[in-house]
Amino acid sequence: MRRGTVIFLVINLIIIGFLVNAFSTLIGLLFEDGGADAILRSEIPAPGSNLIDNRTQIIPKIIHQTYKNATIPAKWKAGQQSCIDLHDDYEYKLWTDDMSREFIVTEYPWFTDTFDSYPFPIQRADAIRYFVLHFYGGIYIDLDDGCNRRLDPLLSYPAWLRRTIPTGISNDAMGSVAQHPFFTHVIESLASYNRNWxxxxxxxxxxxxxxxxxxxxxxxxxxxxEPMEHVRTLMPDEYSKHAWSFFNISKGNSWHGKDAETIFWMGKHWLLLTVSGFAIAGVVGACLWWAWSMWVMKAGRTSTGRTSAGRRKMGWWSRFSGGKDRYELVDRMA
Structure with a gap:
């Protein structure tokens, strides 16, 4: 194999290795189903069961929700009220924009600059839910999630998140004890992920x-x-769409723009996009190889040709100059 070809392959392998390493966590998400930490249906007592009271409850009875102000849109009022009515013994906290910022300034002042720098209000709404769970503990619920049954069985786990399809988790419903190490990791990582993509x-x-x-x-x-530091996973069937599920869903996500429509279209046509991606990668690779062959390897061959010609000339000259040098050396020795 030619030296130029080897160099080209090595450079491409280095680039591919760098990209795989940089996105290894995202790639790993494609193969993570959360099954090892799933909250199984068999673990969850049926609604109204006496077994619920026999379980140790460690998450505080607090429901957190967020909105820009205290005036909740009509489309979400029913869902909000369902959670309040089913949990009259829970503390209810609605975090408005002003309350959220005041809380951050008071309890987590080191995050204030990052909190203020977010260009989209939804980013602050996302961030505050992690901080209040870290500080108070409890259960966070998006306003477009209504409650289908009491959440008491979910208070028995130190922390839980909702599994999504086809991969990953959502932040629309989650619970935790205060100071759980997972949410410590989350809030400490927010600043480094504050980028414009x-x-x-x-x-x-x-x-x-x-x-x-x-x-x-x-x-x-x-x-x-340790067991108390684990994060359990609420699976889709336990989340919604069944009589035993904890939540029901109304229309939300008002912050989505036109770019979101593109992303959703991509999600529906992922197979086509995957095949297209490999095809594009192949074309790009072929173009790079052509450019490499034309400009780098060709230049190398030209340079090698010139060097060989020069060596031939030097060899012809050395037959004369080399002999003269030997004669001069003999003369000096004599």
Whole structure:
């Protein structure tokens, strides 16, 4: 194999290796089903069962929700009220924008600059839910999630997150004891993920939203933890759409823009995009190889040809100059 070909392959392998390493957590998410930490249906007492009272409850009875102000849109009032009515013995906290910032300034002042720098309000709404769970503990519920039954069975786990399809987790419903190490990891990582990725939807999802939280979850799964530090997974059937499920869903996500429509279209046509991606990668690789052959390897062959010609000339000259040098050396020795 030619030296130029070897160099080209090595450079490409280095680039591929760098990309795989940089996105290893995201790649790992594609193969993580959360089954090892799943909250099984058999673990959950039926609604109204006496077994619920026999379980140790460690998450505080607090429900957290967020909105820009105290005036909740009509489309979410029923869901909000269902959670309040089913949990009249729980403390209810609605975190408005003003309350959220005041809380951050008071309890987590080191995060104030990052909190204020977020360009989208939804990023602050995402961030505050992690901080209040870390500080108070309790259960966070998005306003577009209504309660289908009491949440008492979920108070028995030190922390839980909701599994999504096809991969990852969501941040619309989650619970935790105060100071849980997972949420410590989450809030300490927020500042380093505060980046603009060009598209608002991607920027939100990967800086504070579900994709960010999924990455945090995948990283956390790779560490050894004590039983009380584990994060359990609420699976889709236990989340919604069944009589025994904990939540029901109404229309939400008002922050989504036109770029989100593109992302959702991509999600529906992932197979086509995967095949297209490999095809594009092949074309790009072929173009790079052509450019490498034309400019780098050709230049190398030209340079080698010139060097060989020069050596031939030097060899012809050395037959004369070399002899003269030997004569002069003999003369000096004489």
């Amino acid at each position: 060009g598209l608002p939807y991607i920027s939100v999802m990967y800086s504070t939203g579900p994709l960010f939280l999924s990455v945090m979850w995948k990283e956390y799964l790779g560490t050894k933890r």
